[in-house]
Each structure stands twice: as structure tokens, then as C-alpha cells.
Amino acid sequence: MNNNGRLLLIAGAWLILWLRPLRIALEGDMAVHMTVQVPLLIGLGLLLAVSIRGQEPHWLAEADWLGIPGIILVIFGTSFWMLPRALDSAVADPWFDAIKFLSLPLLVGLPLGLSWRRMPPLGRAFIWANFIPKLGAIGGLYLAAPTRLCAYYRLDQQATAGWTLIVIAVALGTLWFIAAFVGWPPQHAAARPPSRDTGSKPGPPLLALPPPYASSR
Amino acid sequence: MTRGFLPLLALVVTAGVAALAWETEGFRVVTSAGARQLDIERRPRPLPDVRLFDQDGHAFSLGDYKGRPVLVDFIYTRCPTICSALGDDFHRVMDLASGSGSGPQIDLLSISFDPVNDDREALKLYGDRYGATAPHWRIAAPADASGLAALLQSFGVVVIPDGMGGFIHNSAVYLVDAHGRLARLLDPDAPPQLLAQQAVKASVP
Known part of the structure; x- marks a missing residue:
């Protein structure tokens, strides 16, 4: 699949997850909210990272030294959405939920996918x-x-x-x-070939x- | 270290700490219940002047209580657990308040959030069960759906189905001060003496 097709697929999946009936169904249960919807949104960001790999601005690739700023952004992003209050607000307020829908792919999944290879x-x-x-x-x-x-x-x-x-x-x-x-x-x-002297397999x-x-x- | 690394790192850390500080009210709360408590203590909330009716069918409004403090709780009359415990506690608060003789009188108001089942009859039965007599302890329901929504919103009450035909709600005893503002959230598990004491204390300007 070419890159545009992949981006289209990611956007489509994102929109489907945002559809109200599906949103309400996934957010109606705490476990599903935390272990299905949130990882899916992060996964979309990861896919986005794969699609734009190599096309990111040069200054960003250079500034993200050893992936450190990127992974710290990921740590902050995941910590934020682990707060019970944040989950509550996402259920109560569609605007807050929109923040979740944007931040999990763009501020968690995307930097994770881009920075991981540099780490x-x-x-x-x-x-x-x-x-x-x-x-x-x-x-x-x-x-x-x-x-x-x-x-x-x-x-x-x-x-x-x-x-x-x-x-x-x-x-x-x-x-x-x-x-x-x-x-x-x-x-x-x-x-791996077994070691000659002991016959045991060497670990990596x-x-x-x-x-x-x-x-x- | 590469060019742009330190500025980017500083940006990420600053934004991250700021976001966490914002959502936790300066690292003090992690739950919405904690946030509500903190917000009310900082800024007592004005309440909407909602029309209600009580167990005797009398109409009144929240604004009628101005000038004296009132302890409010939210109930549904079919509630088997927390509401029953709260009902007993409220009964004891009532006894304490009326028995003290001196000092300000505390009024109690139990508001039902279940308009489908809680008609005047149901409110009356609930009131009789716990010895509630109007006007000092009203068992009441909002006169209309918009009033109920406004009340739940301003008190920050979240009601969800319990999956067995009943409800679960974030329970608290709400202290409305003499100015008609929601001033304190009290622990529903606190002993009735403490509830009465706190209400009396808050009623002194």
C-alpha cells in the first residue's frame, strides 16, 4: 500500500473510533476504555510514525537526540491519561475526549514510533x-x-x-x-551453533x- | 548532544509538567471527586434557584433556605445501601440539631434524582421510614427535568446505573451555607455529631 493510502486508512480508523456509538460503547467500561480504546489510539499514532518515517523534518530528527525528548513526551502523555480524573473528564465532556483523541496518537504514539528507533x-x-x-x-x-x-x-x-x-x-x-x-x-x-567446549548454547x-x-x- | 536537543527537551518537560499540574490542581488531586472537593472549598458555589416539591406535596425552592444553613444529600428512595445509612445519619443529625436548644437550627434536605419512581407517595414513605418531617427535613424532588439537571450539575453529582436497576452516585453530604452557596462537602461516613458540628460552625458567618 502506498503512503497516501496508509494515511487515509489511519484517518478512517480514527474517525470510526470517534463515532459516537462506538465511543460510548468503548468508554462505557473502564477496562475497555483503558485497554482497548487507549491502546488503539496510541497504535494509530505508531502507524502514522511508520508512514512518515524518513519524511520528518531534519531539525526534529536531529534535536530528538537518542530519542530522549520523544520518549519523555510519551512518558508524560501516558501518565496524564492514567489519572482517574482524566478518564472521568473524557467520559463526561466530548471536548476533553477530543483532547484525548488528538493527544494519544500525536503526542504518544507518533513520538514513540519516531523516537524508538533512535533509542x-x-x-x-x-x-x-x-x-x-x-x-x-x-x-x-x-x-x-x-x-x-x-x-x-x-x-x-x-x-x-x-x-x-x-x-x-x-x-x-x-x-x-x-x-x-x-x-x-x-x-x-x-x-546458534553450540559451543564446542561445554556443549551448552551460548546466550546472546x-x-x-x-x-x-x-x-x- | 545534538543541536536543538536541549531546547526540545526543555519544551517537552515544561509542557508535560504543566499538563500534569493542571489536571491534578497542582499535584493535589488525582480523582474527579478530589477535584470537586478542592474546588468547592476554594470557591463556594452559587446554586440555581430550583423549584422542588416535598413529601407533603408542598412546593418550595432552594432559595427559600437563604439565611440558614442546610445539609443536603441526594437519594433515590429505592436505594438499598448508602442512602439508607445516610437516612439514619440524617435522622440523628435532626435529633441533635433540634435537641440542642441553643444555636442555629440546621435544616436537612434530601433530594431525589429518580423522577421516574419517586413521586410524592414514594417520598412520603421514605420520609416516614426515617422520621423525616417537613419543613425541617424535607424529602424532595425537583419539579421538572431541567431543574434536576441543573441541580446535579451545580452540586457535581454523577449518577450512573448500577446494572441491577438501581443507581450509583458519588455520595457526600453537602453543606449549603446561609448565603445559599455550596460551601463544603462532608464525609457521609462521618458520625452525625460531626456533621451537626460542622454545619453549625459553617452557619456562623
Whole structure:
């Protein structure tokens, strides 16, 4: 598919997500709001990054040294939309929801997609290693909270959201653990020739994570 | 380090901190309930002069309370949980307020947000259950839908279905001061003595 077609597809998906019935359906449940709609919006930004890669202004590519400003923008953006008050406002006020619909693709997904390739492998590992436990911790907080954190969601929805976040954290943690230790896909390490002296398979060299973590620079 | 890195980094950090500070009211609240509490304490809110009717069928308006403080709660008469507890607490506040003799009298007002089920009969039954007698403790409902919407909006009450035919709402006891402004949010789990005390304290200008 050519680039214009891809951009059109992203815009179309964005508009469909904005359609009122779908918006209300996805935002009617806390877990769906947090783990379906929000990631989809970030995903659209990632796709946008893939589509415009190489076409970004030269000064921006240069100023985004090692992807640091970009990834910090991502950290702020995701932190903002993890505030229970922000979720409430997005449900209550269509204008606030519009801010969410613009900021998640453009200020989270897009910089993530553009900066990720500029980040050193250890920097990427740092982000993963921070993000995954944080997700689980927030899930645990939702389960432990005796009161409702959002005025628009029931306590049982809050608990479901908590469990969903924990399940996602465990799944991502497992995948990332395998990727970090064995390589991804897992056959990667097994495909190496066995070492002659011990017969054991050598792991990948320290800190040089296998693809997709290896730097493309 | 490359050219433009530091300015871009400074821009991102400044904008990020500003956005988080704005949404958390200076890193003090993370929930909408906390934000409402803080906002009301900072700036007591004027309230719309909504027409209501009480359990005896008498019409009155919120503005009629001007000059004396009133404790307000929001209810629906079929509510099995929080409203019942609040009803009991309000009953005790009523006893305390009327028994004290000296000091300002506190009025109580329970407002129903369920116009479909809560007609005058239902309000009357609810009032009888908790010993509420008008005008000192009115069990009331807004006279029309726009009045209800205005009340919920100005008090910041969010009502959502509980999935079992009932409702869930952000519960609080609302203290409306002698100027007719929403002045404080009180903890509905606080002991009735404390509610009465806080109401009396707030009624002294």
C-alpha cells in the first residue's frame, strides 16, 4: 500500500473510533476504555510514525537526540491519561475526549514510533522494565482501592480493569523476559551453533538484545 | 548532544509538567471527586434557584433556605445501601440539631434524582421510614427535568446505573451555607455529631 493510502486508512480508523456509538460503547467500561480504546489510539499514532518515517523534518530528527525528548513526551502523555480524573473528564465532556483523541496518537504514539528507533537498546530495555511493573502496580491499586476512583465507573468495573491490567502486565512481562533472555522469536538463540567446549548454547551477548531490540542505527 | 536537543527537551518537560499540574490542581488531586472537593472549598458555589416539591406535596425552592444553613444529600428512595445509612445519619443529625436548644437550627434536605419512581407517595414513605418531617427535613424532588439537571450539575453529582436497576452516585453530604452557596462537602461516613458540628460552625458567618 502506498503512503497516501496508509494515511487515509489511519484517518478512517480514527474517525470510526470517534463515532459516537462506538465511543460510548468503548468508554462505557473502564477496562475497555483503558485497554482497548487507549491502546488503539496510541497504535494509530505508531502507524502514522511508520508512514512518515524518513519524511520528518531534519531539525526534529536531529534535536530528538537518542530519542530522549520523544520518549519523555510519551512518558508524560501516558501518565496524564492514567489519572482517574482524566478518564472521568473524557467520559463526561466530548471536548476533553477530543483532547484525548488528538493527544494519544500525536503526542504518544507518533513520538514513540519516531523516537524508538533512535533509542539505544539499554534505553528501550529501561522503558520496558519500567512500564510493565507500573502497569501491574496500577492494576493492583485498582483492586485494592475500597472506593471508586472514577465517578463514571462502578466498583466492579474498576476491579475488572485492575485484573485486566495485571493480566496484560504478566503477559507482557513473560514475553519480554523471553525476548531479553532467549531472544525473540525464541528460536533465535537455539539456531546458534553450540559451543564446542561445554556443549551448552551460548546466550546472546550481554546488553546486545536481539531483534527487534537491536538498534537499527 | 545534538543541536536543538536541549531546547526540545526543555519544551517537552515544561509542557508535560504543566499538563500534569493542571489536571491534578497542582499535584493535589488525582480523582474527579478530589477535584470537586478542592474546588468547592476554594470557591463556594452559587446554586440555581430550583423549584422542588416535598413529601407533603408542598412546593418550595432552594432559595427559600437563604439565611440558614442546610445539609443536603441526594437519594433515590429505592436505594438499598448508602442512602439508607445516610437516612439514619440524617435522622440523628435532626435529633441533635433540634435537641440542642441553643444555636442555629440546621435544616436537612434530601433530594431525589429518580423522577421516574419517586413521586410524592414514594417520598412520603421514605420520609416516614426515617422520621423525616417537613419543613425541617424535607424529602424532595425537583419539579421538572431541567431543574434536576441543573441541580446535579451545580452540586457535581454523577449518577450512573448500577446494572441491577438501581443507581450509583458519588455520595457526600453537602453543606449549603446561609448565603445559599455550596460551601463544603462532608464525609457521609462521618458520625452525625460531626456533621451537626460542622454545619453549625459553617452557619456562623
